Amino acid sequence: MNPIIVLGSGLAGYTVVRELRKLNRDIPITLVSRDNGDYYSKPMLSNAFAQNKDAAKLVITPAAEMAKQLGIALLVETEVHAIDRIGKQLDTTSGTLHYDKLVLALGADPIRIPLQGDVANVVMSVNDLADYAKLRVALGKAKSIAIMGGGLIGCEFANDLAVAGYAVSVIDPGLWPLASLMPKQAGEQLLQPLAELGVQWRFGTTVQRMDKAAVGYALTLADGSSLNADLVLSAVGLRPRTQLAKDAGITVNRGIVVDERLCSSDDSIFALGDCAEIAGKVQPFVLPIMHAGRALARVLNGEDAKVEFPAMPVVVKTPAHPVAVAPVARDAVGVWQELAAGQGVKMGFVDALNNLTGFVLTGEYAGERSEMAKRLAM
C-alpha cells in the first residue's frame, strides 16, 4: 500500500502526523521536507534573541529522532517539482514518490515589498529556522535595525531586539501597532512601553528606497523623511504557498481551498496550516493549526470528522506590554467597547445581538485570556 505523504515539516505537518499516530500506528507515512526536518519552535523565532538562544537551541527534537518517535519515513532537503494527480505520484529531487493520500502542509512565504534603490535585495525576513540563523549572524555586526511592519511579528521583534540593546525603528503604513488585529485604543497601548525600550515608531508611511550609506543603509520613506539602519527586517505578512497545488489543477484562492474535512478539490489531497484556506479562512496561527491537525488525523484514519474552531486567542509576545487578542473578521459588524482600563485595556467586540465575538487584553489584563475566551459567543 502506498503511504500517506505529508509535504512540510513545520508545525502543521508534524502535528497531523503526531495526531494520526495516536489513532493508528500502522498506516505508512512519509514526510517530505525541503528543510532539514528538525522540529523547532516557530513561535520563538521572533522572541528568542534577547534570551540569547541560537538556532540550534530552538530545535525541540532533531529530524532523526522525530522519524523514530513517529515511525515514519523522512525525506529531507527534498524539493517537490510537481504533483501528478492521475498517477497519484510526486516528482521530487529524491525521485518519484507514490502516494495514497497527500497532505499539503507547505507553509507560507514572507511577502516582499518591492523597493527602489541599489540594495533592496538585502532586506531580511524570518520565516524559518535557517532565516533565524542568518539573522543572528547579521545582528552580530549591526547596531540599528529598521523593521518594516508593526503587526504581530514586527512588534515581537521590536520588543526582543530593543531589549537586546539594538536601536529599533518600526515603519508601518497603518496608524497604530497591530492595526489589523485590534482597534486604535488597544494597539496604542504598546506605543509607550516599547518607546521606553528605545523603539522609534514611524506610522502612516512605508519604505520606498534603500541605498548603501557610509555606514549601513539609508532608507527613504514615502512621507519624504529618511532614516539609517544597519539591518532591515521585513515583517509585513505572509502569502500562502499555493503554486504547487495550482500547477496541479487544484482549486486555489488566497490559500489552497479545503473544506471542513481539510479536503481540497481532489479527494485524495488535503491541506492545512499557513498554506490552506479552510472554509474560507486563512489562519496562520498556532491554535488553528493544532485543531486542523487533529481533525485531519481523524479524516485520514477513515473517520467522519470535521474541524471545529473554538475561541482561539492569539498571544502577542511583547513582554514590555503583553497582549492577547481574539480577533474579529475585517468585515464583522459590531463595536469595540472598553470594559476596563488601567495599566493596559480590556476591550470586547459586541455584535448587533449584543454577543461578545472578539476581545483584546493588554498589559495587566493579558492574563485574563482564558476567562474571556469562555465568554465568547461562537
Added chain:
Amino acid sequence: MKVWQCVVCGFVYDEKVGLPEEGIKPGTAWADIPNDWACPDCGVAKADFEMIEMVGV
C-alpha cells in the same frame, strides 16, 4: 516531581518550580493544573497539546 515540555514552543513546566507568576504554586503536579490553563509562551491550551515527560532531568 516531573518536568513537562510544550510540544509547540518548547516551553518547560517544572512541577518543582511551578509558575508562581501565574498563580501556580511550586510543587503543583501537571495533573492538577486546570484544563483551561494555556501555555504562557504560545497560548496553546493544556487540553490542546501534549506535554512530553522529559527523561533525565
